[in-house]
Every structure is written in structure tokens, then in C-alpha cells.
Amino acid sequence: MNDATQTPSAATAAASEPPRWAAGAGRPAVRVPISAAVWLPTAGSIAVFLAVWQVLSRFYPPLLLPGPAAVFGAFWDLFARDNLANAFATSIQSLLIGLGLAIPTGIVLGFLAGVSRPVERAIGPFLDALYVTPKIMLIPLFIIWFGVGTEARIAYIFVVSYFPLVVNTFAGVRSMRDEYTETARAFLAGPLEMFRDVYLPGSIPFIIAGIRLALGHAIVGMITAEMFLAIVGLGYMVVNFGNRLATAKVLALAIFVSLFGVAVTEFVKWSEHRLAPWTRRDTSS
Amino acid sequence: MDGLRVERVSKAFRRSPGGRANGGGSGGLHVLQEISFDVAPERIVGIIGPSGCGKTTLLKILAGLDSPDDGAAVLNGSPVTRPRPDIGIVFQLFNLFPWRTVLANVEFGLQMQRVPAPERRARAERLITMVGLAGFERYFPHQLSGGMQQRVGLARALAINPTLLLLDEPFGALDYQTAERLREELLRIQAQTPKMMVLVTHNIDEALYLCDRVLVFSPRPGRVTLEVEPRLPSPRWAHDVYATSEFTRLRAEIKALVMGAAT
Numbered sequence: 072m073n074d075a076t077q078t079p080s081a082a083t084a085a086a087s088e089p090p091r092w093a094a095g096a097g098r099p100a101v102r103v104p105i106s107a108a109v110w111l112p113t114a115g116s117i118a119v120f121l122a123v124w125q126v127l128s129r130f131y132p133p134l135l136l137p138g139p140a141a142v143f144g145a146f147w148d149l150f151a152r153d154n155l156a157n158a159f160a161t162s163i164q165s166l167l168i169g170l171g172l173a174i175p176t177g178i179v180l181g182f183l184a185g186v187s188r189p190v191e192r193a194i195g196p197f198l199d200a201l202y203v204t205p206k207i208m209l210i211p212l213f214i215i216w217f218g219v220g221t222e223a224r225i226a227y228i229f230v231v232s233y234f235p236l237v238v239n240t241f242a243g244v245r246s247m248r249d250e251y252t253e254t255a256r257a258f259l260a261g262p263l264e265m266f267r268d269v270y271l272p273g274s275i276p277f278i279i280a281g282i283r284l285a286l287g288h289a290i291v292g293m294i295t296a297e298m299f300l301a302i303v304g305l306g307y308m309v310v311n312f313g314n315r316l317a318t319a320k321v322l323a324l325a326i327f328v329s330l331f332g333v334a335v336t337e338f339v340k341w342s343e344h345r346l347a348p349w350t351r352r353d354t355s356s
Numbered sequence: 357m358d359g360l361r362v363e364r365v366s367k368a369f370r371r372s373p374g375g376r377a378n379g380g381g382s383g384g385l386h387v388l389q390e391i392s393f394d395v396a397p398e399r400i401v402g403i404i405g406p407s408g409c410g411k412t413t414l415l416k417i418l419a420g421l422d423s424p425d426d427g428a429a430v431l432n433g434s435p436v437t438r439p440r441p442d443i444g445i446v447f448q449l450f451n452l453f454p455w456r457t458v459l460a461n462v463e464f465g466l467q468m469q470r471v472p473a474p475e476r477r478a479r480a481e482r483l484i485t486m487v488g489l490a491g492f493e494r495y496f497p498h499q500l501s502g503g504m505q506q507r508v509g510l511a512r513a514l515a516i517n518p519t520l521l522l523l524d525e526p527f528g529a530l531d532y533q534t535a536e537r538l539r540e541e542l543l544r545i546q547a548q549t550p551k552m553m554v555l556v557t558h559n560i561d562e563a564l565y566l567c568d569r570v571l572v573f574s575p576r577p578g579r580v581t582l583e584v585e586p587r588l589p590s591p592r593w594a595h596d597v598y599a600t601s602e603f604t605r606l607r608a609e610i611k612a613l614v615m616g617a618a619t
Contacts, residue, residue: 251451254445255453257420259441261468
């Protein structure tokens with residue numbers, strides 16, 4: 072790209088110097104159709120996986136390794152006879168409440184630690200402790216405190232998802248480059264504007280990465296909590312079918328949860344493109 | 357009193373808090389020593405000198421981003437002690453906010469000054485057109501070339517309609533042709549809407565081409581060792597001023613001083 076070809080006139084400037092990828096001035100993105108080179112390796116590996124699974128399942132009784140078709144059938148059973156939708160709704164409810172509490176409070180605490188060294192030093196040991204402690208050790212404690220109901224599951228999901236939110240938000244604030252704060256100061260930004268127009272937008276990519284990590288931890292936490300202390304939800308279903316040696320249903324549930332996790336992660340990635348479009352480098356990514 | 361008065365500005369940096377004195381008698385690294393000069397309205401003054409001569413420190417003091425140990429910068433009768441709405445600044449590495457579009461970057465200063473949205477939009481769009489970026493309002497900085505980014509930086513500083521425009525090596529990060537093109541446009545803009553400007557640079561040709569007066573700084577501590585007023589045919593962009601005898605004479609004079617000082 073070369074400025075030398077420009078003239079001071081606006082029209083020729085726009086015409087002579089479009090960015091590499093631009094279709095036209097003012098149109099920020101062009102979608103490129105996904106080519107076979109992109110989806111073929113993924114689709115191929117899934118096909119090979121299913122084929123190997125199918126072959127292996129012929130050598131073992133269904134109790135040990137049901138084939139893909141049996142697991143697919145178990146899926147329908149789960150929906151039709153075992154009320155998977157209901158269990159899923161119960162699980163999702165505690166997931167949403169736990170995350171709904173952890174996301175705003177974690178972001179606020181991360182922000183405070185980012186802008187204030189005393190806050191950073193004050194919460195540092197607790198964050199380190201939270202990071203290294205196997206959170207599963209807290210479940211008996213939550214049972215003592217909250218019983219075996221929804222509250223204990225929410226508390227557990229909150230605890231497992233809190234750390235990445237605080238740490239990522241903190242990193243986002245601390246990574247703010249001096250040149251941006253100095254520029255904002257030169258153009259008369261006050262404390263409110265510095266927060267709203269510099270630190271907050273500058274931290275969004277970090278915060279979203281934190282939310283993505285927190286979601287992963289929260290889904291794991293949701294199932295763990297249900298397996299330990301609930302008589303409801305997907306986790307309970309897994310334990311129940313496991314005890315009854317319903318291998319196909321256990322596998323179907325595992326696949327269901329992983330598909331759910333992938334869908335949620337993709338949604339967060341998509342919302343990052345919406346909330347932080349400046350991080351999109353070009354159309355190929 | 358109209359104009360900018362820089363009165364005996366000195367600045368030293370402490371090497372380390374409580375540490376031993378270094379470089380000067382009074383316990384610090386002397387960067388600027390009793391700098392004095394005036395800038396009249398609608399004039400461009402250039403400051404040139406070897407790196408480490410305190411040029412950028414001086415510019416930060418003029419912007420109100422840093423404060424002098426002694427002396428003062430006085431703009432239109434009032435001392436500059438903090439960033440002010442009548443001072444605009446253009447940075448060497450553009451310092452555009454990557455999360456803001458071209459339009460939002462140009463609007464930034466006006467937004468900070470609480471200019472109502474419709475007015476600030478209109479002013480930003482006018483400035484974007486003036487720097488030749490009409491049609492690029494919705495682009496993000498990373499989608500633009502370096503030259504285009506600095507056009508945005510210029511528009512952002514001009515949007516607040518400053519009395520004083522500070523330029524910190526504004527074309528230093530650009531390739532030769534792009535920089536030359538932007539210099540010419542800066543002079544055209546200056547001819548249309550004249551402003552008081554202070555330009556910091558290490559490029560002798562750039563200083564002579566753009567400025568009404570050029571101050572040559574010595575190495576640390578920075579002092580003004582030479583002051584020249586290039587008398588070049590006007591408008592400068594319409595003539596090959598680089599080939600004039602005045603230009604070559606001044607360039608040789610400044611070069612001898614700067615290079616001699618550097619060795």
C-alpha cells in the first residue's frame with residue numbers, strides 16, 4: 072500500500088488506496104466461501120473415528136463398547152423416555168445462575184486489582200490459593216453449608232469459574248499500553264472516560280477469553296456437582312445409568328455435554344467478533 | 357498575549373529515587389536546560405537535535421503531560437500545567453485507539469470535551485474529508501496503511517480546533533514518499549486554516565521544509581544552539597525548495613552542528 076499514489080482529493084484517495092482485502096470503501100468485511108481444504112480434514116477425521124469405533128464395537132459386547140448406531144439410538148431414548156430435556160434444563164439453570172454471579176463480580180474484582188496495586192496485593196494470596204486448591208475438595212463443605220440442593224451446585228459452579236474471570240480481566244487492564252492512556256490524557260479524558268473509553272474497550276478481548284475459560288470450567292463444575300450431590304440434572308443421569316451399566320446412554324450423555332460445550336464456546340467466539348471487531352485481522356480468520 | 361512563550365524551561369530526571377546524583381550537580385539527569393523561545397500565531401517552529409536532547413520531553417511539557425522543574429510554557433497568557441482543550445497533539449506512532457473506528461478516533465477529543473454528538477460527528481466528518489479519508493469512516497486502524505493512520509492522527513488533533521498543534525516526529529515512522537506527501541498536505545492545511553505549531557523532528561530536511569523557524573538543540577542537556585528562519589519560495593510545496601541555495605546552505609550549517617555535536 073502506498074500513500075504516494077494518493078492525491079489530497081477525497082474521492083481519489085478512497086479509490087486509489089483501498090486496504091488489501093476491501094471490496095469497497097465503507098464495507099468492513101467480505102465473506103469467503105469455506106473451501107473443501109478447510110472442512111475436509113475435520114470431516115475426514117470424524118468419519119475415520121466413527122469407522123474405527125464401529126469396527127471395534129463388533130469385537131466387544133455392547134455392555135463394554137456399544138457401536139455408534141446403538142449410542143445414537145440411546146440418544147433418542149434419553150429424549151423420549153428419560154426426560155433428558157428436563158434434566159438439561161435443571162443443569163442449565165444452576166449453570167446460568169452460577170456464571171451470572173461469577174462473571175460480573177469476577178470482572179469487577181479483576182478490574183479493581185488491575186487499577187490498584189493494594190487491591191492486587193490484598194487478593195493475590197486468595198487467588199493463588201483458589202487456583203491450586205482442588206475445588207472438588209470443597210463439595211463436602213458446600214453440602215454442610217447449603218445442603219444437597221441447587222444452592223450447593225450454584226456455589227460450586229461459581230467457585231470453579233471465578234478464577235479465570237478475575238485473572239483475565241486483570242491481565243487486560245495491566246496490558247493497557249501507556250501510549251493509549253497518555254493519548255487519552257492529552258485529549259482531556261477524565262477518570263470516568265479513562266475507564267469507559269480506554270480500559271474497558273481495551274480489556275474486552277481479555278474479558279471474553281476469560282468468559283470462554285470460565286464457561287468451560289463451569290460446565291465441568293456443573294456435571295461434577297451433580298454427580299456428587301444432586302438427585303437431578305445431567306450429572307445425576309450419568310451416575311444413574313452408570314450404576315445400571317447402561318453404557319450406550321452414558322456415552323450418549325457424554326457426547327451430548329461435549330456438543331453443548333462446543334456450541335457454547337462457538338457462541339462466545341462469535342460474540343467476540345461482534346463485541347471486539349477490531350481484533351479481526353482479515354477475512355481468512 | 358497571543359502566542360506561545362517558552363520561558364527558561366529546565367527539566368531533570370532522577371536516576372533512581374534516593375539514589376546518587378548523576379549527570380548534574382543537583383541530583384539528576386539534566387534533559388533540558390533553560391529553554392526559551394516564542395511561537396507567534398500561525399507560525400510553525402521546528403525543534404531539531406540528536407536523540408536524547410530532550411525534544412520529546414519538551415513536547416510533553418508543552419502538551420501539559422509533563423511539568424518542568426523550572427520555568428514555564430505560557431500559551432495565550434496562561435501557563436500550561438495540564439492537558440488543555442486548546443492544544444492538539446500528533447504522535448510518531450499515531451497512537452490511534454485500535455478499538456475505535458476512524459470516525460470514533462477523530463471524534464475522541466471532541467467527545468472528551470463533551471461536544472454534543474451531532475456537532476462532533478459533523479466536525480469529525482469534515483476533518484476526515486480534509487485529510488483525504490472520506491469513505492473510510494467505519495474502518496478500524498489496523499485495516500489502514502501507516503500513512504492513512506497518521507492522517508487519522510492529524511484529523512483527531514485538528515478536530516478539537518486547537519490553538520497550538522504539537523507534532524512529535526509525525527512522519528518519522530512512514531516511508532519516504534508517504535511522509536513527503538503528508539508534509540505537503542500539512543502545509544496545504546496550514547495555508548487554509550493556519551495554526552501555531554511546534555514540530556519535533558530529527559530530520560533536517562523536514563524541519564527546513566515545514567518550518568518558519570528552526571531551533572537546533574544540543575545533546576543532553578538540551579539547549580538552543582542555533583536558530584534559523586528559512587526564507588524559501590512560497591508556497592513551498594509548489595517549488596523545488598530542496599534545490600534552493602538557501603536550503604542547501606542551512607542544511608549544511610545545521611548538519612555540521614548536529615553531526616559535530618554527536619561525535
